[in-house]
Amino acid sequence: MVYNIPMKLKQDVVCNNCNQKHDVYALRCPKCHNLNDQRPNYNFTRNMDWLSLLRQLLLCVGGYLLIQILSVILSLILTTYFTSLFINSGYALEDALILVTEELSLPKYLMLINGLTYLVTLIYVVVIALPYLKDLLKDYTKLKNIFGGVVGFLCLLGASVLYTTIISTFYDFSSNDNQNSIVAITKDFPFLSFLVFAIIGPIVEEFIYRVGLFNSVYRLNKRWLAYLITGVIFGFIHFNFTSSDMVNELVNLPNYIISGLILSYVYENYSFAGSSIAHILNNVVSLISVFMLQN
Numbered sequence: 217m218v219y220n221i222p223m224k225l226k227q228d229v230v231c232n233n234c235n236q237k238h239d240v241y242a243l244r245c246p247k248c249h250n251l252n253d254q255r256p257n258y259n260f261t262r263n264m265d266w267l268s269l270l271r272q273l274l275l276c277v278g279g280y281l282l283i284q285i286l287s288v289i290l291s292l293i294l295t296t297y298f299t300s301l302f303i304n305s306g307y308a309l310e311d312a313l314i315l316v317t318e319e320l321s322l323p324k325y326l327m328l329i330n331g332l333t334y335l336v337t338l339i340y341v342v343v344i345a346l347p348y349l350k351d352l353l354k355d356y357t358k359l360k361n362i363f364g365g366v367v368g369f370l371c372l373l374g375a376s377v378l379y380t381t382i383i384s385t386f387y388d389f390s391s392n393d394n395q396n397s398i399v400a401i402t403k404d405f406p407f408l409s410f411l412v413f414a415i416i417g418p419i420v421e422e423f424i425y426r427v428g429l430f431n432s433v434y435r436l437n438k439r440w441l442a443y444l445i446t447g448v449i450f451g452f453i454h455f456n457f458t459s460s461d462m463v464n465e466l467v468n469l470p471n472y473i474i475s476g477l478i479l480s481y482v483y484e485n486y487s488f489a490g491s492s493i494a495h496i497l498n499n500v501v502s503l504i505s506v507f508m509l510q511n
Contacts, residue, residue: 229254238268249347267348267431274344275428279420280453282340286333294320294329323404326397331408334416341423355489364486365493371478372498379471387467394454395468402506414503418495425450425476426483426491434484443480450476 229240229252236247244251267275298319302312319325342349355361402409425446433442451473459465475498483491 244347244351267345267427269432269435271344272428272432272435275341276424276432277428278344279337279341279424279428282337283333283420283424286336287329290329290332291320294325323401327401327405327408327412330401331412334412334420337420337424338416341420345423345427352488355487356493358489361486361489362493364482364490366497368478368482368486368490368494369497369501371482372475372494373501375474375478376471379474383467394456398502399506402503406503406507410500410503414496414499418499419492421450421453422479422483422488422492422495425453426480427488430480430483443477446480447473447476450479 228237230237231245231248231250232253233250234245234248236245238245238247238252240252240254295316298316299309299312302315303309307315345352398409398413402413429449430442430446433445436442451469454472455465455469479491479495482494
């Protein structure tokens, strides 16, 4: 299939309804939300340009930075609070900091930081994509996208099992720090974990890494590069650079990269609905397995 996307990233047209200038690739006018009938006709049916380039960048760059900044701010607030609390209780500063580190590793504070971070980021990405939410929701009513999402989930599950089986024959590895944290939180807060890690988290990540990052690179007429960058970055967001077991983190990394590639393929062929369904189902099954192991 030939992908004939113009290399020019920014080209303005005037809305026929309100005379507002906007990106020629936008699905709707950003002011009046009228359908843009001046969009170029490409030689493919997979529209990676339904969102303007600016909004795509706000999703991928802004969304990623917001998650990082919020988690740091919340951690600093809790660190300051507990440090002051322990010092006032008679502990030396060095001992207080050790106790703070132990305190913040408890599931309830990990849940607080992750929950608030993902909730605020969800609000942010929804606001960015607000003019197009109606179009996104319509995609969930199409059987093709639902089917693609389910098949995508089965591919994620199969790829993970296959990778784990192959690597286990050479190296005795365990879950990485990211997965271990989720397991610890899930044991103490099953309902909130389901809401945050199985619903909100996947939706936020699909907005940031598929709608934002994958779309932005795809516009450069570099389909392979979109897959490569999105897959690698998706893998590394689940990587702990401060882990005490870096070998284990590296062994787990390809599994996440493969998942990122599969989700990008599902998104390209079955839209946001398909990739989000696949991602949500994958996380739901992971959490269910945690519940089963507890019993």
